Amino acid sequence: MRETISRLRQSFEEDCAAVTGSEDWKAVRDKYLAREGGLVTGALKKLRELPKEERPAFGQAMNALREFVEDRLDARLQAVKAGERDRKRPFVDVTRPGVPLAPGSAHPIKRLQAEIEEIFVSMGFEVLDLPEIERDYYNFEALNMPPNHPARDAQDTFYFDDATLLRTHCSSVQVHSMETRKPPIRAISTGKVYRRDPFDATHSPMFYQVDVIVVEEGLHMGHLKGMLDVFLKRVFHPGIKMRLRPGFFPFVEPGAEVDISCIFCSGKGCAKCKQSGWIEILGAGMVHPRVLEMSGIRDPRVTGFAWGMGIDRVAILKYGVDDIRLFFDNDLRFLNQF
Ligand SMILES: [Zn+2]
Incomplete structure (x- = not known):
């Protein structure tokens, strides 16, 4: 009798261990x-066939076996179901190496912007972060361009209303810095500016500028020229030459157009410089007395110079690069070359 029970138990354990799915389990x-x-x-059911005195022991042993079988089957069913759930889940190999992502890099214009800021910081300038949405006063009026001034026509402007616009240059750094600081002032502002220009090879309605202002006692054109020379040699290359021609900008007096020796032909003359050997690069000048006065600088010994460059x-x-649009197309084949 005991032998029957232990054989039954052993064969059940073997069968149960071999179960791999719900069907086997059933x-x-x-x-x-x-x-x-x-x-x-x-x-x-064979209980009844046994002699009366053997029945209790056999009954107990068989009930224990049945409970054991039921418990084992329950546990096995849980394990089988968990295994089936796992198989349905997508397989993820956590040890597999990741897909390499190409690290991004700064846009060439942004990098040049940072490089220019770095040059000025090394010369003791502070970099002002000024609003792109500007008041007419800072963009025009305080820069000696009152309403109806003809210079406003030259810069087609995006207006929000009569008093608010998208800045057309970063020259507002002149007024903002003089209003909030006392001389000596050395400040620049760089960033996006907006004009109603067509989008073609040489124009864009949005582009980047740097504007520079220096205000202190006794400044003259010689200081301006000296600082421009240092700056342009660092931005382009140490062999670059520079010349100033008279130019008009309402917020400077006297004003100058600044040329550099052609970087393509080293000044010998080529198609890029129209055989002149020179390329126009920026506008500069001594801060107009009226601009100084409007910004609260009233000491006649204090003068300033300023320049602005794209x-x-x-x-x-x-x-x-011969097409400005390439900088805004964000084509990686172009950008990856920098
Ligand atoms: Zn040239």
Whole structure:
């Protein structure tokens, strides 16, 4: 009798261990526990055939076996279901190396902007972060361009209303810095400016500028020229030459157009410089007395100089790019060359 029970138990344990799926599991359950023909249930039915004194012991042992079988089957079913759930989940190999991502880099214009700021910081300038949405007063009026001034026509402006606009240059750094600081002042501002220009090879309605202001006692054109020379040699190359021609800007007096020796032909004359050997690069001058006065500088000994330059224009020359639109297309084949 004991032998029967232990053989039954052993064969059940082997069958149960071999179960891998729900179907196997059902087959094993039926094999041992089915009402009709189950091995355990069948053995229990034999109870009646035993002599009366053997029945309690056999009954107890068989009930224990049935409980054991039921518990084991429950546990096995949980394990089988968990295994089936895992198989349905997508397989992720956490040890597999990741897909390499190309690291990005700064846009060439942004990099040049940072390079220019760095040159000025090394010369003791502070960099002012000024608003792109500017008041008419700072963009025009305080720079000696009152309403109806003809110079306003030259700069087609995006207006929000009569008093608010998208700045057309960074020259507002002159007024902002003088209003908030006492001389000596050395400040620059760089960033986007906006004009109603067409979008073609040489124009864009949005471009980058750097504007420079220096205000202190006794400044004159010689200081301006000296600082321009240092700056342009550092931005382009140490062999660059520079010349000033008279020029008009409402906020400076006297004003100058600044040329550099052609960087393509070293001044010998080529198609890029129209055989002149010179390329126009920026506008500069001594801060107009009226601008100084409007910004609260009333000491006659204090003078200032200022200049403004297109950063995109420098990029075009420095990198030999002949279409400004390439900088805004964001085509990686172009940008990856920098
Ligand atoms: Zn040239």
